[in-house]
Amino acid sequence: MLNEPARRISERALTLWRVYGIIQFLVVLLINIGLLAAVYFWNWPMWLTAIGAAVLVGEVVLSIWLIPKLRWSRWRYEVTEKDIDLQYGIFFITRTLVPMVRVQHVDTEQGPLLRKYRLSTISISTAATVHKIPALDEYEAEELRQSISALARVAEEDV
Amino acid sequence: MFEPKRLHPISAVINFVKGLKDAILPILAVIFLNGGFRSGSIEWIPLMVTAGFLLLLLIGGIVRWLRFTYRMEEGELRIEYGLFFRKKRYIPIERIQSLDYSEGIFHRPFQLVKVSVETAGSSGDQKAEAELTAITREEADQLEALIYEHKGGTGVQIEEGEEATEFTPAEPKRTKVFEMKMKEIVLMAVTSGGAGVVLSGVVVFFSQFMDVLPIGRIYGQVVDWIQVGVLIIAFSVLIILVIAYGISILLTILRYANFQVNIMEDDLILTRGWLEKKQTTIPLNRIQGIRIDENLIRQPIGYASVTIISAGGSALKGDEHQLRVLPLIKKSQIGNVLHHILSDYEMAESLVRPPRRSMIRYMIRQSWLFWLAVIPISYFFYPFGLLSLIVALLATGLGWLCYKDAGFNITDKQLTLQTRTFIKQTYLMKKHRIQAASLMQTVLQQRVQLGGVRVSLKSGVGGAVATCMYLNQEDAERVLVWYK
Incomplete structure (x- = not known):
């Protein structure tokens, strides 16, 4: 039957996602401070801060600790001559097969944070769908992009 | 077919009508909202504005027709058009997948067709389709023949326009594989989901209508009236439903006749x-x-x-x-x-x-939202809210059907x-x-x-x-x- 795809994405992805989590946390923190001020100056109801605090704690547990961990451990991929095999998702697990002959083009992209961690996101487009592998090591991504575009033969005109 | 050709003049009229259709709401708004029909005196300015606007539309339609040319040149269909900005669209013949024809009421009397040029819309392509609003049947056939010949790769290089226009195609054989009888078309119209579409249109219309009304002022009266006239309302809703259904049937029949x-x-x-x-x-x-x-x-x-x-x-x-x-x-x-x-x-x-153990999942999937809604609805609108149970049960039944199918x-x-x-x-x-x-x-x-x-x-x-x-x-x- 189906074996899991062999390769994992870069371990630095974990760090990156935690950084995203921290940024989110900071935004929530700012809102909380605003809320506190509102309660203090305009007598907004107290329970609002309780909700705010709960969200803050949830943010720490989920966005910084749990979600990046689960996401990273689920993400697997494998690229062979014949097809691209992806597995991802925390609660909804998706396993996708894309035959190499269907691939129309491959892109890599890199935002400022990704660049800082020397990571790169690769997106593989067919005529109808786009598939992304996030946060690969940038050399690995570059290599992968070249090998995929070499393997994906000239797209047949009749898609 | 080297020299640029114009469309049939009727396309100026078609342009005008199309513009009119798009602008009908603002025009009506100008006439009815500012026209002051209620006060008896007609204000001239809004009417003048409307008339000027219509004139502009008409001129626009004509100019658009004048500016629009198409020709076949160097293996490309070349179209030039544009009211203010001149635009050129060159479509290589190899990219043309097919020509679609349609004949509206304006086309019929003059034996004209509207031609839509379909191109291979592979991803990342810029928009390359084109539409010839009205050309004669012969011109359309000629165009098709040219494309057909070019694609057939017969190697015949057309050197002069004259020759090209004289070229008559050997029309390939058509075989009929399916047709619909009137009986089937009617059956289709009666059983289609089109009724739903028209109905939602009616609903939207009414919701708009309600927004416009000064609800607050007449609310009190309406409540009284509702209590008296529940039956009347129910009846008129029924009438509207039947009419909507009728219209959808008629539209389907018109659309699919002679299929x-x-x-x-x-x-x-x-x-x-x-x-x-x-x-x-x-x-x-x-x-x-x-x-x-x-x-x-x-x-x-x-x-x-x-x-x-x-x-x-x-x-x-x-x-x-x-x-x-x-x-x-x-x-x-x-x-x-x-x-x-x-x-x-x-x-x-x-x-x-x-497998059987999926059944319950299908049923929950289709109905959990309804079951969730049943609780507050039954509570707040007791006892009539309990009717929502029926809806939830129906949704569960649909879930079961999903499982079966x-x-x-x-x-x-x-x-x-x-x-x-x-x-x-x-x-x-x-x-x-x-x-x-x-x-x-x-x-x-x-x-x-x-x-x-x-x-x-x-x-x-x-x-x-x-x-x-x-x-x-x-x-x-x-x-x-x-x-x-």
Whole structure:
């Protein structure tokens, strides 16, 4: 039957996602401070801060600790001559097969944070769908992009 | 056909009417809101503005016609147009997939057709379709012949325009593979979901209408009136429903009258329509898959409709009507007719079904929201709120139907996926047309060894997705292994 795809994405992805989590946390923190001020100056109801605090704690547990961990451990991929095999998702697990002959083009992209961690996101487009592998090591991504575009033969005109 | 040609002058009128149609709401607003009909005195300025606007539209229509030229040159269809900005659109003939014709009421008296040029809309392409609003039949035939000849690669280099126009094509043979009788068209109209569309239109109209009314002021009176006139309202709603239904039936009949499917060379040609005749061409090699729809009314009486999923041009714009090859057909006949049109597609004889333990999941999936809503509704609107129980039960029943109708079948080259969200849909897909296949599971489903399958096809400029949920995990994996 189906074996899991062999390769994992870069371990630095974990760090990156935690950084995203921290940024989110900071935004929530700012809102909380605003809320506190509102309660203090305009007598907004107290329970609002309780909700705010709960969200803050949830943010720490989920966005910084749990979600990046689960996401990273689920993400697997494998690229062979014949097809691209992806597995991802925390609660909804998706396993996708894309035959190499269907691939129309491959892109890599890199935002400022990704660049800082020397990571790169690769997106593989067919005529109808786009598939992304996030946060690969940038050399690995570059290599992968070249090998995929070499393997994906000239797209047949009749898609 | 080297010298630039104009469209038939009637297209100026068509442009004008089209502009008028787009601008009808603002014009009415100007007349009725500012016109002051109620006070008796007509204000001249708004009327003048309207008249000026109409004149502008008319001139615009004429100028647009004057500016629009098309010609065949160096293996390209070259179109130049534009009211203020001159635009040029050159379409290489190889990129032209097909020409679609339609004849509206303006075209009929002059033997004209509207031609839509369909191009291969592969992704990343810039928009390249074109529309010739009105040209004569002969011109259209000439155009088609030129394209046909160019593509045929007969190697005949046309050197002078004169020769080209004299060229008469050897029209390839057409074979009729399907037609609809009036009886079937009426049956189709009666059982279509079109009634729903018109109805939602009516609903939207009324909700708009309600917004405009000064609700607060007349609310008190309305409440009194409602208590007196509940019956009257119910009755008028019923009347509106019946009228809407009637209109939708009439529209369907007009749209699908004289429906015929022909095969010519490698193209499928659909002709239909009564007031407005339409001809759609679908190149066979662009067909990505087939979808069979059975709605809740048609399924019990054994009828279905068949739609083609085509990678065709961007001009199709997801207009389902254009790709419905068999708008209504006895389900038992589909295999037979399909055999003539697309001989490599076959109807699956038996399906692999989801296991029994999926049943409850289907039922919950379709109805949990309704059950959740039942609690507050019953509580706040006791006792009539309890009626919401019926809705929730119906949704649960639909879930059960979804379970009954789900399934798939694999043959050597074909995947058949059957699924229902509301309408029962059966997708027939060839392995080499599927763009990507996925296995989907939640963590909970993984524990009980269930999984869903999702496959993507190319359709128009985007994609079509077929899913089948809560299958046995090994069955779902089998689909992926087959695809591999």
